[in-house]
Amino acid sequence: MARDRSENQQYGSTRQHEASEHEKRDLFGKDDSEGAAHVSDDRLEARSEAEAPLISDVSADVAPVVEEFMGQAAQQNEAAAEAVPETRNKPGSYISFEHVSKSFDGFVVLEDVSFCVLPGETLCILGRSGVGKSVSLHMLMGFLKPDSGTIRVAGDDITSYDERKMQIVRRKLTMVFQNGALFDSITVGENVAFPLRERGELTEEQILQVVKGLLEMVGVAGMEDILPSDLSTGMKRSVAIARALAAQPEAILYDEPTTMVDPLMAHLLGDLIERLKQQLHLTSIVVTHDMRFAKKLADRVVFLHAGKAHFFGTMEEMEKSDDPILREFLQLDELVMPNS
Numbered sequence: 616m617a618r619d620r621s622e623n624q625q626y627g628s629t630r631q632h633e634a635s636e637h638e639k640r641d642l643f644g645k646d647d648s649e650g651a652a653h654v655s656d657d658r659l660e661a662r663s664e665a666e667a668p669l670i671s672d673v674s675a676d677v678a679p680v681v682e683e684f685m686g687q688a689a690q691q692n693e694a695a696a697e698a699v700p701e702t703r704n705k706p707g708s709y710i711s712f713e714h715v716s717k718s719f720d721g722f723v724v725l726e727d728v729s730f731c732v733l734p735g736e737t738l739c740i741l742g743r744s745g746v747g748k749s750v751s752l753h754m755l756m757g758f759l760k761p762d763s764g765t766i767r768v769a770g771d772d773i774t775s776y777d778e779r780k781m782q783i784v785r786r787k788l789t790m791v792f793q794n795g796a797l798f799d800s801i802t803v804g805e806n807v808a809f810p811l812r813e814r815g816e817l818t819e820e821q822i823l824q825v826v827k828g829l830l831e832m833v834g835v836a837g838m839e840d841i842l843p844s845d846l847s848t849g850m851k852r853s854v855a856i857a858r859a860l861a862a863q864p865e866a867i868l869y870d871e872p873t874t875m876v877d878p879l880m881a882h883l884l885g886d887l888i889e890r891l892k893q894q895l896h897l898t899s900i901v902v903t904h905d906m907r908f909a910k911k912l913a914d915r916v917v918f919l920h921a922g923k924a925h926f927f928g929t930m931e932e933m934e935k936s937d938d939p940i941l942r943e944f945l946q947l948d949e950l951v952m953p954n955s
């Protein structure tokens with residue numbers, strides 16, 4: 616791995632996080648529109664900082680089972696990182712796009728695009744509307760195929776994989792869609808239990824415990840019996856993250872996680888994604904328009920523009936760049952989202 620893992624909070628730490636009264640007041644003092652009304656004080660308290668151990672949000676009655684489940688996930692992700700072959704004595708990428716091109720009916724969306732994501736790293740894909748950010752995620756998931764170029768996941772060239780082989784890749788790589796893509800006719804609990812039941816490794820009692828713990832972890836405790844249609848947009852995304860975690864993936868792709876949620880919910884989702892990265896060593900790709908979100912999460916960013924990967928590097932490098940296209944994008948963002 617590129618980064619010293621000892622710096623990262625290991626999953627299952629016993630350090631308990633307690634938000635100070637001051638921190639709590641700060642959170643509630645912020646602009647609080649639609650989604651915040653659905654989030655209780657208790658949930659916010661335990662999740663007000665990215666470094667709070669995930670297990671600290673889980674009830675004592677289910678903590679042992681959840682801790683074992685998440686410990687397995689963390690170990691699996693470390694092993695996956697080790698298994699990626701090195702490239703010229705450097706850590707190999709977990710995900711890579713190599714000279715990828717994609718057109719629809721002659722309309723070029725991506726042309727010779729290359730970027731990579733190291734194991735355990737978070738890459739943000741940035742760019743204006745219609746530049747191919749979602750198309751890139753859909754190609755990674757195998758919903759679309761590139762016209763040319765190579766896409767690799769966990770060291771394997773998946774470019775020409777058929778649906779059967781892609782189903783195996785999707786056990787390692789899962790996507791959290793903007794609308795959550797939950798099954799509307801079954802409850803939140805059944806949605807999260809779905810991947811656990813498919814794997815068939817846990818007893819029914821353990822499944823219910825893991826579901827309860829995962830929902831607590833993502834900030835929607837006690838929502839097991841609710842239908843997805845009764846949840847706010849932000850809560851649907853939280854449940855979608857819980858369902859993704861239930862599948863114990865090695866990497867998660869997030870499509871616009873902060874679109875259509877209020878600033879507080881965006882902050883909570885950002886903290887959650889950060890904690891999953893630090894504590895489960897999950898590799899992540901986040902498509903976002905939200906530069907503050909990208910600054911908070913990204914190890915590196917790829918900026919798509921006019922079909923090309925116009926920039927690929929750290930956020931700091933992007934902000935320092937005097938490239939006129941990057942400057943225009945960053946200035947537009949400052950106009951749209953002035954510092955509060």
Ligand SMILES: Nc1ncnc2c1ncn2[C@@H]1O[C@H](COP(=O)(O)OP(=O)(O)OP(=O)(O)O)[C@@H](O)[C@H]1O
Binds near residue numbers: 724742750751
């Ligand atoms: N299945 C498809 N068939 C035809 N055109 C498509 C298909 N999927 C995407 N496109 C086109 O590809 C272009 C890029 O779409 P994409 O959804 O990746 O944009 P984006 O960068 O994610 O934009 P936004 O930020 O607005 O979501 C758009 O012009 C879109 O209409």
